[in-house]
Amino acid sequence: MRLTENTIPSYCTVLIIGGGPAGSSAATYLAQSGIDAVVLEKSVFPRNQVGESLIPNFWKFSDLLGVSEKIQQEGFVVKSGGIFAWNGQIRQVDFSKFGHSRPGLHVERDIFDDLLLEHAQSCGATVFNQVVVKNVDFSDPLQLRVSFTDKRGEANAEGSIHCEYVIDASGHSSFLAGQLGTRQTVSSNLNFLSIWGYFNNTQYLGVDRQSHTTDYLKVIPPVTFVMSYADGWIWHIVLREKTSVGLVVHTDRTKGMNKAQREAFFKETCLAAPYLNQLLAPGEYIEGSLHYRPDYSYYSTRICSENYYCIGDAAAFVDPIFSHGVQNAFYNANISTLAIKESLKHRRNRGRYSQLCESRMQQFYGFSRALALGDYGCNGVNRALVKPLMKAMPPLELELLFLVSQVTNRSENFTQLARESGVWPDLDPDTSGQGTETIELFL
Numbered sequence: 095m096r097l098t099e100n101t102i103p104s105y106c107t108v109l110i111i112g113g114g115p116a117g118s119s120a121a122t123y124l125a126q127s128g129i130d131a132v133v134l135e136k137s138v139f140p141r142n143q144v145g146e147s148l149i150p151n152f153w154k155f156s157d158l159l160g161v162s163e164k165i166q167q168e169g170f171v172v173k174s175g176g177i178f179a180w181n182g183q184i185r186q187v188d189f190s191k192f193g194h195s196r197p198g199l200h201v202e203r204d205i206f207d208d209l210l211l212e213h214a215q216s217c218g219a220t221v222f223n224q225v226v227v228k229n230v231d232f233s234d235p236l237q238l239r240v241s242f243t244d245k246r247g248e249a250n251a252e253g254s255i256h257c258e259y260v261i262d263a264s265g266h267s268s269f270l271a272g273q274l275g276t277r278q279t280v281s282s283n284l285n286f287l288s289i290w291g292y293f294n295n296t297q298y299l300g301v302d303r304q305s306h307t308t309d310y311l312k313v314i315p316p317v318t319f320v321m322s323y324a325d326g327w328i329w330h331i332v333l334r335e336k337t338s339v340g341l342v343v344h345t346d347r348t349k350g351m352n353k354a355q356r357e358a359f360f361k362e363t364c365l366a367a368p369y370l371n372q373l374l375a376p377g378e379y380i381e382g383s384l385h386y387r388p389d390y391s392y393y394s395t396r397i398c399s400e401n402y403y404c405i406g407d408a409a410a411f412v413d414p415i416f417s418h419g420v421q422n423a424f425y426n427a428n429i430s431t432l433a434i435k436e437s438l439k440h441r442r443n444r445g446r447y448s449q450l451c452e453s454r455m456q457q458f459y460g461f462s463r464a465l466a467l468g469d470y471g472c473n474g475v476n477r478a479l480v481k482p483l484m485k486a487m488p489p490l491e492l493e494l495l496f497l498v499s500q501v502t503n504r505s506e507n508f509t510q511l512a513r514e515s516g517v518w519p520d521l522d523p524d525t526s527g528q529g530t531e532t533i534e535l536f537l
């Protein structure tokens with residue numbers, strides 16, 4: 095049951111902006127350590143969110159958060175991996191062949207994110223919905239003042255709260271990076287955007303490479319279906335009651351279009367795309383379900399300091415083709431709260447802890463970027479940071495990434511970095527038999 099708090103306190107140790115996966119898990123880690131954490135969230139949960147495909151790595155973090163059982167009980171769609179139809183070649187990836195004993199999931203993010211936030215509350219974090227953070231005043235570095243607008247009452251109320259640390263988990267609005275002027279666009283020729291919507295009664299692609307009605311979801315596990323489209327790509331993610339379908343395209347493709355034109359472009363593209371049109375054929379588009387995200391590829395030059403940490407999408411956004419977003423949010427929440435906990439114990443080392451955290455987080459974002467878009471090579475990837483991470487990876491994880499880097503033509507930068515680091519495995523993706531293989535679809 096959701097606990098409700100009325101009065102926002104005037105002080106807390108850590109103030110968290112945003113209650114998505116990054117913010118809620120940071121709040122849980124802190125509350126579990128007895129640190130008073132307050133989350134200010136501008137919307138009313140449950141709220142809509144995109145990003146429904148979760149790779150099995152997320153269980154490592156849900157275990158640490160103590161929320162795995164609640165996730166299992168919710169009964170989300172269990173997926174078996176992915177099928178990538180890319181420029182004429184179709185490949186299947188099966189995580190279970192790479193040491194993952196638990197599956198990936200397709201989750202309704204409103205339900206998933208709400209479950210995480212409620213868990214944070216049950217662990218002792220204090221959460222306020224409908225409170226929008228407006229400014230962080232850093233003039234006293236040891237006691238920050240966070241101003242907000244409280245929208246819960248009839249009239250908006252302005253207020254402020256003092257804290258020792260701020261965690262910015264505000265998602266793609268990157269609140270602090272905006273205030274501090276540290277937000278950068280990755281590169282103009284990598285300017286992609288996403289348009290997505292939802293369909294009822296579609297078919298899905300199963301682990302057996304055949305299409306099925308959703309009656310079979312529990313019998314024949316689905317895969318996340320990804321296909322190349324022009325200079326971008328398309329996803330098909332079946333959920334319990336509907337299917338999420340999205341296009342990732344260069345911004346030029348929809349330049350000058352209004353909302354209705356974008357919707358028409360979306361529907362036309364879905365119906366023209368091979369395989370996808372067959373899966374969608376029995377279904378119908380849910381009118382009004384179209385969403386649009388133009389500000390797609392960004393990063394921040396500084397994400398951690400002595401008194402603030404930017405985590406999840408507030409730190410950076412990487413093209414979600416390999417579903418790294420939620421996992422990165424979980425990871426960042428984990429290490430930033432570790433840094434804060436250690437800083438509270440050894441205050442004179444706070445600068446050192448924040449630097450370590452910064453380089454670790456930039457390293458992981460660089461790694462994800464290298465895998466998601468080849469051209470990131472000179473922009474937004476710190477090559478010197480990424481290479482040691484590759485060298486430190488367990489062999490099975492590296493093998494999975496090697497094979498994943500072969501399913502699209504987007505991972506040239508990753509391939510190059512792996513070769514330079516001397517970690518490129520001696521594997522042939524077609525003959526290794528290690529969990530990805532070239533296949534045919536029977537739709």
Ligand SMILES: Cc1cc2nc3c(=O)[nH]c(=O)nc-3n(C[C@H](O)[C@H](O)[C@H](O)COP(=O)(O)OP(=O)(O)OC[C@H]3O[C@@H](n4cnc5c(N)ncnc54)[C@H](O)[C@@H]3O)c2cc1C
Pocket residue numbers: 111112113114115116117134135136137141143144145146147148149225226227228263264265266267269288290340387405406407408414417418419420421423
């Ligand atoms: C098109 C697309 C497809 C994606 N697909 C996938 C996928 O399949 N798998 C995957 O893992 N990831 C995917 N992602 C990425 C994933 O959605 C994000 O990485 C993830 O939601 C990040 O979590 P977060 O907590 O950082 O941010 P969010 O989930 O965005 O949460 C941020 C919260 O902060 C609140 N907030 C914002 N500003 C303020 C403020 N000023 N004051 C108070 N509250 C504020 C917001 O209301 C929001 O609830 C996708 C992203 C996009 C755009």
